[in-house]
Amino acid sequence: MGRLLASTLGPIHGVAFSSTALQSAPEPITDAATIARRVTSLPDRAQDVGAMLMRSLAWRTHQQVGDGSATTAVLAQAIFEQASRYVAAGANPIRLQAGIHKATLRATAALRDMASPVTCQEQLVSVAYAATREPELSFMLGEMFDLLGQYAYVTIENYMAPYLEREYIDGGQWQTKLISPHLISEPGSGKAIARDCNVVLFNGTLSKAEEVLPLIKAISQKEQKNLLLVAQKISGEAFNLLVATYVQNKHRVQFVLVDLVRAGEKALNDLQDLSVLTGARLFDPNAGDTLASITAADMGSARRAEANAEYLFVSGGKGSPAMLDEHINALHKYLGSLPFDDNRVAEIKMRLGRLAGKMGIVKIGAYTQNERDVLHQRAQQGIHSLEAALTSGILPGGGTAYLHCIPLIKGMECEDEDENLGCRAVMHALQRPFEQLLHNAHVPDPGSLMSAIANADPGLVYDIQARKICPATECGVLDAAHTLIVSLETAASGAQMALSTEALILKRKPRISYQP
Amino acid sequence: MKNIWQKITSLPLNDAISGISAIHSMGETDARSIWLCSPAGLFYEENGQFHQQLDGLPFQGASAVFTLGKTVFAAGYPNHIVYSPDGGRHWFSSRVEQILSTITCFAASPNFAQDALLLAGSDGDGILRSTDGGTSWQLSNFGLRSLHILALAFAPLGKYQAMPGRPAYRYEMVFAATEEGVYHSPNAGRAWKFAGKGMPNVPTLSLLVSPDFQRRPTPSGSHFTGALFAGTDGAGLYRSQDGGQNWYALTTFPANATVNALMFDRRGRLLAGTGEHGILASADGGETWFPLLETEEAILCLAEQGGRLLAGTAENGLLAFET
Numbered sequence: 001m002g003r004l005l006a007s008t009l010g011p012i013h014g015v016a017f018s019s020t021a022l023q024s025a026p027e028p029i030t031d032a033a034t035i036a037r038r039v040t041s042l043p044d045r046a047q048d049v050g051a052m053l054m055r056s057l058a059w060r061t062h063q064q065v066g067d068g069s070a071t072t073a074v075l076a077q078a079i080f081e082q083a084s085r086y087v088a089a090g091a092n093p094i095r096l097q098a099g100i101h102k103a104t105l106r107a108t109a110a111l112r113d114m115a116s117p118v119t120c121q122e123q124l125v126s127v128a129y130a131a132t133r134e135p136e137l138s139f140m141l142g143e144m145f146d147l148l149g150q151y152a153y154v155t156i157e158n159y160m161a162p163y164l165e166r167e168y169i170d171g172g173q174w175q176t177k178l179i180s181p182h183l184i185s186e187p188g189s190g191k192a193i194a195r196d197c198n199v200v201l202f203n204g205t206l207s208k209a210e211e212v213l214p215l216i217k218a219i220s221q222k223e224q225k226n227l228l229l230v231a232q233k234i235s236g237e238a239f240n241l242l243v244a245t246y247v248q249n250k251h252r253v254q255f256v257l258v259d260l261v262r263a264g265e266k267a268l269n270d271l272q273d274l275s276v277l278t279g280a281r282l283f284d285p286n287a288g289d290t291l292a293s294i295t296a297a298d299m300g301s302a303r304r305a306e307a308n309a310e311y312l313f314v315s316g317g318k319g320s321p322a323m324l325d326e327h328i329n330a331l332h333k334y335l336g337s338l339p340f341d342d343n344r345v346a347e348i349k350m351r352l353g354r355l356a357g358k359m360g361i362v363k364i365g366a367y368t369q370n371e372r373d374v375l376h377q378r379a380q381q382g383i384h385s386l387e388a389a390l391t392s393g394i395l396p397g398g399g400t401a402y403l404h405c406i407p408l409i410k411g412m413e414c415e416d417e418d419e420n421l422g423c424r425a426v427m428h429a430l431q432r433p434f435e436q437l438l439h440n441a442h443v444p445d446p447g448s449l450m451s452a453i454a455n456a457d458p459g460l461v462y463d464i465q466a467r468k469i470c471p472a473t474e475c476g477v478l479d480a481a482h483t484l485i486v487s488l489e490t491a492a493s494g495a496q497m498a499l500s501t502e503a504l505i506l507k508r509k510p511r512i513s514y515q516p
Numbered sequence: 517m518k519n520i521w522q523k524i525t526s527l528p529l530n531d532a533i534s535g536i537s538a539i540h541s542m543g544e545t546d547a548r549s550i551w552l553c554s555p556a557g558l559f560y561e562e563n564g565q566f567h568q569q570l571d572g573l574p575f576q577g578a579s580a581v582f583t584l585g586k587t588v589f590a591a592g593y594p595n596h597i598v599y600s601p602d603g604g605r606h607w608f609s610s611r612v613e614q615i616l617s618t619i620t621c622f623a624a625s626p627n628f629a630q631d632a633l634l635l636a637g638s639d640g641d642g643i644l645r646s647t648d649g650g651t652s653w654q655l656s657n658f659g660l661r662s663l664h665i666l667a668l669a670f671a672p673l674g675k676y677q678a679m680p681g682r683p684a685y686r687y688e689m690v691f692a693a694t695e696e697g698v699y700h701s702p703n704a705g706r707a708w709k710f711a712g713k714g715m716p717n718v719p720t721l722s723l724l725v726s727p728d729f730q731r732r733p734t735p736s737g738s739h740f741t742g743a744l745f746a747g748t749d750g751a752g753l754y755r756s757q758d759g760g761q762n763w764y765a766l767t768t769f770p771a772n773a774t775v776n777a778l779m780f781d782r783r784g785r786l787l788a789g790t791g792e793h794g795i796l797a798s799a800d801g802g803e804t805w806f807p808l809l810e811t812e813e814a815i816l817c818l819a820e821q822g823g824r825l826l827a828g829t830a831e832n833g834l835l836a837f838e839t
Contacts, residue, residue, distance in 0.1 A: 121685075121702070122685065125685065139685060139686065143702060143703055146702075147658075147659065147702075147703075147707045147709055166703070166706065167706070168658035168659070168706055168707040169658070170655070170656075170657045170658045185614060186613065186614055188611055188652070189613070189654075193614045195614075195616065315657070360707075
């Protein structure tokens with residue numbers, strides 16, 4: 001399994017084909033994460049345990065940073081193989097583990113120190129290219145993250161024919177449903193638009209006329225009469241009254257009236273975000289609120305609200321900037337407290353993106369489902385890598401950054417010889433990604449190249465495509481620091497677990513797990 | 517050569533002329549070769565005489581005009597955009613996303629023949645983008661803080677590759693002058709980023725991009741060559757040599773001048789139409805300046821057509837100078 005995943009490392013690598021009974025043609029796979037996901041068991045029960053451990057490590061890295069699965073596999077295998085030799089020669093596995101842990105900490109600290117912040121769009125394009133190997137897609141993602149910044153929330157839309165485009169969303173986007181086609185003010189685009197509108201938020205169902213009458217009265221007394229009303233559901237008499245009011249006054253007012261599509265906690269999140277962004281009070285019937293007492297002060301405002309059949313877009317919210325900052329900081333803190341694979345991570349990232357006005361869509365398409373899947377996955381990898389690069393900075397790629405950690409580990413003091421052997425296992429492993437890249441690209445004489453790079457300026461890398469040593473920023477061979485750090489940590493963790501395994505308990509009828 | 521400017525007397529207009537656009541090669545003797553806009557209406561020159569365009573327009577007062585080949589684009593009060601694909605003979609209304617403010621300026625992609633891309637700036641609704649040659653327009657304001665757009669300027673298209681085998685970087689750079697300074701878009705107006713570092717806190721009224729504007733790779737990324745010029749409202753003229761990242765005041769230009777219009781003439785001279793100093797010209801990219809037209813009349817717009825320099829004024833109609 002390790003060798004299979006390692007064969008996908010680098011810009012020039014092999015292709016694996018996956019074949020199942022359901023597919024007429026084998027599926028070509030070029031990235032380690034997908035290979036890991038496709039291999040669900042090995043015939044040999046004992047080997048299967050190791051393979052599934054490796055699969056889990058590769059997938060964990062992929063989930064966390066979107067890239068680095070092959071690097072994780074290479075590092076994990078190298079640490080484990082070297083440490084196993086030491087154990088076979090009589091070293092204490094526990095002390096070896098301590099050494100591996102110590103060396104990993106030192107190496108990750110060194111990687112953090114060596115990382116430099118992203119300074120230009122070209123660097124972002126290079127990071128995206130390292131993850132996707134798609135020049136056009138990388139260019140587009142690099143441009144998007146350059147414009148959107150660290151808290152970008154980029155989603156992917158698939159199309160049925162070859163297509164590559166991007167769209168930037170001005171303001172925030174909410175999943176809603178326009179309650180009536182009578183509200184559409186732009187028939188061509190099917191949009192209802194309200195400019196400089198009052199914003200009213202209701203976390204419940206509005207169905208009776210008397211529930212919305214106070215709102216209509218309050219709006220009629222305002223100088224600016226345009227309205228965005230967001231509720232969980234607007235129906236019955238309330239619906240009729242609001243739509244009739246709009247139709248009677250459509251030449252003087254603009255109404256955008258929408259039902260929320262999401263339910264429960266997510267609907268509340270939507271309303272809370274709108275409340276902070278526009279400065280509107282959130283009326284919650286669960287807390288006894290009704291619109292009966294609504295005043296002008298309860299209404300927020302926005303420069304523009306537009307809704308179509310699926311989404312509401314709000315830009316230029318006039319909420320308090322201080323409250324918005326506080327809300328964004330609280331969400332950041334919450335995001336930081338969640339494990340990377342928590343279901344809520346995507347939701348929080350989306351909320352941060354729309355609150356900060358940093359939302360974009362990558363539109364990709366291909367003729368076949370396979371191509372679309374591959375493109376989608378690569379775009380996802382690129383997005384994760386760029387998020388990591390903007391968060392943690394960038395490092396020279398192609399395994400070079402790992403090579404420059406080796407002298408630092410060499411200089412560490414260890415408590416005993418076995419701990420020292422653990423450090424040596426990590427040092428050995430840190431050379432392996434570079435060697436594997438050269439091996440995959442069939443580059444002759446990897447030894448002399450490795451010593452040339454190890455002794456060179458830390459900013460120099462070996463560009464496999466150009467077959468020469470050059471500055472990383474010049475040739476664009478860059479990796480996100482976070483990706484390298486997570487790959488090493490995950491690999492060391494997996495190798496330590498394997499190293500401390502004394503026995504395997506095999507069930508008579510094992511269950512196959514499709515989730516790595 | 518005598519520097520004599522003459523008022524075009526055939527133009528029945530003493531109102532402010534806010535825009536001039538010239539059609540250069542129609543290949544027809546009766547071509548409507550010069551178009552200009554003013555609150556009084558849209559005017560064109562035909563056979564040496566100016567006439568008001570009265571037919572086919574849903575507006576009277578015109579706020580912006582722009583020509584591209586034989587196609588004329590015009591905007592009128594309050595918020596109309598029309599276009600004529602045959603040099604002003606027939607007019608069609610564009611479908612414009614709901615806006616309330618007036619269109620102030622137009623710009624066309626240098627690659628218009630392929631991408632049919634146009635931008636229009638508005639005074640309060642931001643930037644409209646058309647990808648179908650002006651038939652329909654959608655707002656494209658991502659990243660803009662100020663929605664009062666006073667000028668738009670596309671840079672020449674470009675593409676460069678840091679190294680063989682690496683992704684080629686394409687740039688479709690366009691600049692927007694707003695009430696809060698200059699913005700740039702690296703992707704033909706899809707999204708905008710503030711690019712006004714070093715500019716004073718006054719509206720930017722005019723923009724000009726050198727024809728030699730290019731992006732080149734460097735060891736640490738890329739840099740821009742070719743100058744950008746930005747004229748301000750009462751704070752002189754600014755120049756950027758790095759793609760709009762940093763701006764510096766041109767010290768040889770009157771420091772408190774209002775620069776309403778900028779253009780390169782066919783001799784490659786940089787011309788600036790000002791509010792107080794007439795028209796100033798520079799033959800060395802802005803290092804030194806000399807007066808081309810000395811007048812206290814505010815010059816609002818400039819154009820060149822068939823060996824004539826044309827200057828639209830605030831109160832004195834159209835002035836012409838045979839070069």
